[in-house]
Amino acid sequence: MTFDPNVYATRRARIFEELERRGGGVMVLPAAGEKLRNGENEYLFRQDSDHAWAVGLDEPDGCAVFAARGGERRLVLFVRPRDREKEIWTGRRAGVEGAKELYGADEAFTVSEMDDLLPALVEGAPTLWYRLGFDAAWDARLTRVLVALRAAARTGKRAPEAVADSGRILHELRLVKGPDELAKLRRAADLTAEAHMAAMRDGQPGRRESQVQAEIEYAFRRRGGTGPGYSTIVAAGVNSTILHYRAGDTVLRDGDVCLVDAGGEYEWYTADVSRTFPVSGEFTPAQRELYALCLALQKDAILAVRPGTTLDAIHDGVVRRITEGLVGLGLLKGSVDERIADKSYRKYYMHRTSHWLGMDVHDVGDYLVDGKPRPLVPGMVLTIEPGIYVPEDDQDAPAELRGVGIRIEDDVLVTEGGQVNLTEGVPKELADLEAVCVR
Template sequence: MMLNMDYAQRRERLARQLPGKSVAILMNPKPAHKTGDQDYAYRPDSNMLYFCGMDEPGAVAVIMSADQAKRMVMFVLPRDPERERWVGPRYGCEGAVAQFKADEAFDIGLLKDKLSEILFALDGVYFDFSQASELSPMLFEVVEKLRHRGRHAAEGPRAFCDLRDIVGEMRRIKDADEIEAMKRAAAVSVAGFKDVCKMLRPGIGEWEVEATLQHGFRARGAIGESFGSICAGGAHATTLHYEANRDRLNDGDLILIDAGAEVDYYAGDISRTYPVNGRFTDAQRDIYALVLKAQKEAIKMCVVGNHMKSPHERVREVFADGLHALGIFAEEPKEILEKNLDFEFFFHGTSHYLGMDTHDVGIAYGRGDDAPAPLLPGVVITVEPGLYFTENDARVPEKYRGIGIRIEDDVLITEDGPVVLTADLPKEIEDIEK
């Protein structure tokens, strides 16, 4: 499946950032074996999708720096009529040229030999170091051979560089095609949550909520979930990544749902916390109102000129005030912040980048957690404050124990302020009570 996106333009932007005579190597992983003759559901590499739209397992793309004659060489599985009868058509070398606009394409079996020819006259090779376990043994072998050719001056690149810094900064800022895809992912994610609101009641299983999300996403054309759905009833919500989803929902409990649809390889990521029986208790309402206030205040901070930590700093201020006012901390808000006391109950960040990956690429903070990255038009982040009081935490008034609440929306930064891509999903108390 190739989307209608301007891949050539992205490749040109990459090519101009590759220094001197160098190449960037992109690679789709091989299918991951599951059991017997079954593989896990296949997910192509996000960088390959971003630059080429190429979804075939094992495919390799070599993108040349701007000063070279060729722009891109691809390596793909060869056509194989017998095999294709079973698993469907392959693009083949013809397809790599015709559809994916490679200047040349070769059988993947020729990768080492052809790379040797390509790398002979180059200075540097860029690739995603997270793929090093597969790529680097082959690359070192090729480069090592080039350096030992006869008595001539050794040839071949001297440097391997991590591609992620260049690509991370590109993918951090979504182009118009991506923003449209993210709106589709947000809309399908919202629709799945609305399906859940209709079926939520005491006695049903967390797994039924999960299944409703899966159905809601897939039935609307999503690839599936962008990550394993968290459907955490009651105190399970205080476990941040509870994915077991195997308990029943009790009357009087909350359910924290953190899920999203993957549409056209772009992720939605939403959290909502609902009262299972349709009405908050007073204690639940106290905490919900505080988290909601913090979330709405933090979204206001998602503007150009602010940085990745601005929403988080605002959340902490609102929480410090609220936790003091509710009697959870005797300390004054200023002291709560200075001593990071709020970290006891809000122990994750407020935001991450969102895109082809749920925790999308791009540097969010400089070394040592300072120098947070600026929020620029086209950046999409989540805003997801939460408060979590475990069941046995004696420091907390009893009525609040076992309450876990998170509220999360997906926010696009624009010149005109924050655009909440998931705004269609209600979160006000009067809108979610029934």
């Protein structure tokens, strides 16, 4: 994991500025903890995204405390201590000195000192900024701090008057990506392009979904990624109509489609790409028609991304185009306006077109501002992912389309002049797709 101290110094300054703009306060950002998978074996550690964005320290336990009050700015880190014996088993630690020298802490203490020192850090702050409801142990810890401060009111101690969601500050800062973040997202996109092409080449008749998944996740790691940014979806045949299907043991069959939704993670930032390819190497005529419809409207939706528009406006355009196409294919009857009004299209397209993307696959940031859809601004990154899913038991659909799901998804950066498709390196044109899949 690379660490640029200048990037994190700038982020710290922005956090302090936002705290001061809101009247000052103390923000507590817990680090993620390690979690047991089974026995004494732990899940692969992944740092909490807010802590990672604000501090950059890739170690479990402890927390960061940002204190801004009375014109003073102070970052306090609680970290695991250096321990020669434990470091032999689990790797080097920054320790208290590293927290100050490498990660910019004004003060640093060990995790074991946290419960004793947190009350003094929180005491007197007008607002405690903390995300209640995401970690029961941390909720209980800070509740004890508040109770203790209130109980000591007769001695002059003062608990914060308010507890506010730290996401109101951090998630707005994370929503618009800086140059360093975009560089990592581009690298994640490159890893993901290689992985999807590996899936297309490997996804031949007789292979199992789990085997295709292995090819994808190998490609993520082969060029320096940390693995998948979310659970990899490899959905063959009728499984392609299950939106969040996980790769299983289903065998890929000649004549089926295979829907892959997979994104590689690079230094905490993930891509998010969906492609649908023909297992045989060529779509059937009916599959080709459905795919061409989805591709055309997806490309139009990407071109609609620009400053000032909204995700709702983009989605509404996709809904209209899909409904027109479904009526044209005979999957829906009546007028397009009628089918939009009664939401009949949701039988075949039941999800939204876009979500924010960054450190989390469904990244943070409000979608509404003052109750209205949020206008896009340069630096935002979002997905464009329309899909058409024909139920296996849809008696109104042609037999050759029943159980066929198509989703095409790319990651799009909003720029001053419009947009850039970060994942355009993943083939999706019919000829390009089938060329990669050639058997």
